[in-house]
Amino acid sequence: MEDRSYAYDPVGETGAVNQQAYRMEAGQLWRQYAIAGIANIAIASTGYSMGWTSPVNLKLQNTTDNPIGEPITKDQEAWIGSLLTVGAIFGPFLGGFAASKIGRKWGLLSTSIPLFIGWILIAATKNVGMIYGGRIFWGLAVGMLFTISPMYCAEIATDDSRGALGSFLQAFITLGYLLIYGIGPYVSYMVIAYVGIIFTGAFAVLFFFMPESPFYYLAKANIAIASTGYSMGWTSPVNLKLQNTTDNPIGEPITKDQEAWIGSLLTVGAIFGPFLGGFAASKIGRKWGLLSTSIPLFIGWILIAATKNVGMIYGGRIFWGLAVGMLFTISPMYCAEIATDDSRGALGSFLQAFITLGYLLIYGIGPYVSYMVIAYVGIIFTGAFAVLFFFMPESPFYYLAKGDREAAAKCLSSIRGRSHEGVQAELDLMAADVNASLEKTATVADVFRGSNFKAFYISCALVFFQQFSGINAVLFYMTNIFEAANSSLDSAIATIIIGVVQVIASFITPLVVDRLGRRILLLISSCGTAIGLGLLGMFFMLAQANNPVVDKIGFLPILSLVLFIVTYCWGLGPLPWAVMSELFPIEVKAIASPIATAFCWVLSFLITRYFSAIADALGMGGTFFIFGACCVAAFFFTLFLVPETKGKSFQEIQDILSGRPSKPEKA
Template structure:
């Protein structure tokens, strides 16, 4: 068999994931910018008055509202215009969001910008895992799927590093440039061969596969035939909404939805959106801007390890480590806030604990809960059902994100920050036991083998 060039898959997936870095920059924008927008002196705010607590909550919450819409737009676009052009359309939505944010003179502009960013986020989470899964060979599919979290952390780190030390406008202009870099680079990347085959465009599929694999036309013929046979059998019937809730499809559905529930109710988006506020409220010794940068660096390093090990350790072990670690760190963070609220003298000697807890949380989240639910989404569903199930699952994730970001701060103010962190920690502990007993291992299995495993039948496909 012709050897090919494995690096091409990583390069193409990496360029595609620049979109995730760009949207993460937008998601992390709230952490340094909230401080500017809530400043009573309005030193570096385009608004006529400081943001109220309620307005801040809505600025955070409009993004997941947009993501719910974007998930359905992305699912429709992926099947109609392809994965590549769907991702480019998502970039256009994000650029519109940045124009509104850069031109903001009233809080309504921020609401609108966050909605457009949310549409982008929903489209990316719907289409990007599909794109990476469809260009990947079986032996690197987990690694390519895990790039999503690593690139998101690049975006977070960039906005944490730039935001506290530059003006509101500069942060917005860098965000626009980020989107432009993705759109220009990704324009030259191929569509997925699976999409072309689903449209009966066999020669275009073969040309795509030649670019992705780095092989000759003859060298990809066998893989094209295998893909075509699988797609042909999958597309013989058109999947409906009811198909998502039948048999092995329902098993894939509830596993993916449950993992995304544990992902979101780890509190990750609340932590990202309100990180600077959390550090300021904790009163730790380090300046909040330095604390967020430290967390961002560690977050990036940790997430870069996942693609290196996920196809060796599988999916279950990183998920187990991740849920255990996030539960532990949230428990410690809750304990710090409890003794802080009680004005205990011990607080002065454990000022390091918020940063230590946040670092443990981010590291272990980045190893499993962050990337792997989305990687599994790209693996567990058959092709004809994936197009129907993915928008529903992404929309469900958007609803969860909205609930956490909208009500995190009000509940924390009403009950105490320690209560919120302990509740989130309990959710992560539940995720540990769910993974232990119900999540299947997909390491090294072809998409057909995974379907056979979920259905409880002997595999009909040999390993690629």
């Protein structure tokens, strides 16, 4: 294999996505520091604002340079000092929302708005109330900046600069303090205010020309995945509504059989979605293929919102399933193709992380709002994805496959945050891989030959173990499980707790997968899920036997599910998709991935459709023991047959699968 040591390498071994996107050629590390420094001018401005009370309180305690005309009281002084922190309590939530919706760059720029408003109130103040208002607005900016700035700096940093860039926040805030302490006692109240306004304006102008965080592009690609998580978790709260007549759009309780079909029909649509997704990805591109998934999502939600009978619910679930199957095919493909060798695991793990956000949303609001509100949120969610992802770039691999190198260079430079010249080395490598793949015409038969077949059966086995861990049965019927367990904790609250744990665990995986590797996480995951399911099975066995100890271990269902969910989210959840996107060569990926994905949803259909029937026949305990046994099998399959793909190029992975020796990786 050719030496790639010269190639642009946006990610180090820690797996931080595109973390070298701003590393120029040797000797130009300064650009990262310059970008981080400009990003932290706003932090210095907040330091100036936070230290403002030190010199200004003395001015406000007399009448010589006091804009309100009379000395402030001790109580007013205390409020002036503390109200900034009141604003700062709410700022992080506003900052987190801005960072996710409009990006890190524009989120940081938006902090200049409350800073400007605060300084204008301070400069124009006629009474202490205006000072209070100014301090609260500064606090909002402080809370937003302390949320977004570290996020932005970490995401543009390399391994060897992340610590330095992360410490810029404290360094720059002390610069702000130094400035206000240095000039405050010697200039007038109004000059202090004017300096604050100039400080904020300088940040807004300079940072306007800085690049966006590469993480933001990746997040937008997975908003649709979060939307499908919301759709997939829909059954958990809604089944309870459909079992009574209080908030039931069809007017009568559904039967057990109808409930089983509602749960499983999403997976029927998901069986066919991968083939539609693979076709769309190859014909109209990864970007427009992803955007096209909003069509079946919208149709599904409209059917759900307008439902008059159970047949319309069935139809809505099938359309959601089509979107799920398409997304689970195109999203890993898109993320893998915009990733570098060392970040592919982290980016592939985003799918599981974002789908848990959707689950958490439906678990959090489902039990407490009406059937129609749940549907309206789903429509808004889908619309947000369609609007935001419209502005995201296409995969450069798609343009290269179509022979449009200029468009490929443009979108790659957008993703990496570099000039056209700065991405040419990486683009040359991509073009070589694409040209090699175009020389081969793959058919379905090629999937079952040689190393392709090895990649195929490993991928299918991993999705088999993923589904037969019982994850969809657990998530679709989460509330029912807690009801059946007679848990001492309210089922709706328990479900929300599980959702929170799921999100936290899922966002750990992208941080560690490129450090620890795929195999070790899959081994930990299969072991942990087996233990969790074993404990859950034991609880139901004891409950079925009316064992008195059940009353003392009412906490066990939630403890078992927490262990199961956490360890599932570390490996069996995200990594089959990440590994699948790595194992198949480019020329067979569009054929093999849809087949493996469809196989996954066939299994999911069987489990979700017949989970209730199996649980009735064997009992909940026996059913969970079967799922646990499958997780034990997953452990040994991974141990003996799954190759490690961490940090390896696509060509190196193909060499491993075919048994050919590879040249040593670059240092």
